[in-house]
Amino acid sequence: MEYKLKCQEETIPLQVDAGEDGRFTATIDGNRADVAYGRISDHMIPMTIDGRQKMAFVANTEEGKAVMVDGHTWLFIENNTPLAHRTRGGPKNGDQAITPPMPAVVTKILVAEGDAVGKGQGVIVVSAMKMDTTLSAPFDGVVARINVAEGEKVSPKQILVDIDPSTVEETQTEA
Structure with missing residues (x-):
């Protein structure tokens, strides 16, 4: 193959x-x-x-x-x-959560609450086993809440950043 x-x-x-x-x-x-x-x-x-x-x-x-x-x-x-493994759909099929793939430490937060983000844009960087992984926005939206701080230990299934897909159009219209 x-x-x-x-x-x-x-x-x-x-x-x-x-x-x-x-x-x-x-x-x-x-x-x-x-x-x-x-x-x-x-x-x-x-x-x-x-x-x-x-x-x-x-x-x-x-x-x-x-x-x-x-x-x-x-x-x-x-x-x-x-080769993506997707267990949830985009905003129309239910939210996709930004979660670490394994136990890790948050090394950098790349966005702030209220920021508009595009699908695939880096949102947060986590480090595990001396390797950094940038976690990306699963869809276009606005950062509603950041649930962690730099230096914090995180685990799989823990939601690190909430993105609200419903306010993207409103934010773009106001600009």
């Missing part, structure tokens, strides 16, 4: 050939690696890559499935479409 890996502005093609259970071969830019993996949880995957042990941390983000290994976060893209 063909994927693209995106890290910051760099996009790299990835070819994955499934092997026996818990094994696959990955080819990145002509370099081949044999990989064996297990699963501790949906977010923690121990791996052995060409004999070297690594721990991968998986997070479902608005942009797609992010995999963090050795301090680098890679976004997996299949057929030019991010």
Whole structure:
């Protein structure tokens, strides 16, 4: 199966050939690696890559499935479409919450209450396992409430920022 890996502005093609259970071969830019993996949880995957042990941390983000290994976060893209895991719809189908993918610490709040935000705009930065992840607005709206402070420890399913989709048009009309 063909994927693209995106890290910051760099996009790299990835070819994955499934092997026996818990094994696959990955080819990145002509370099081949044999990989064996297990699963501790949906977010923690121990791996052995060409004999070297690594721990991968998986997070479902608005942009797609992010995999963090050795301090680098890679976004997996299949057929030019991010591999997103969405459990809730946008504002018309119920709110999407901005929550951390794993236990983390808030390192930076990028917005203030009352700010208009666009879908995909960075809202808050959290750090876990010495890796920063920017959490983005799931839809256009206005920041109604910031529920955390910088330096605060947060956990999955904890809503960090409330965005009200109903006031976007009103804010744009008043401007």
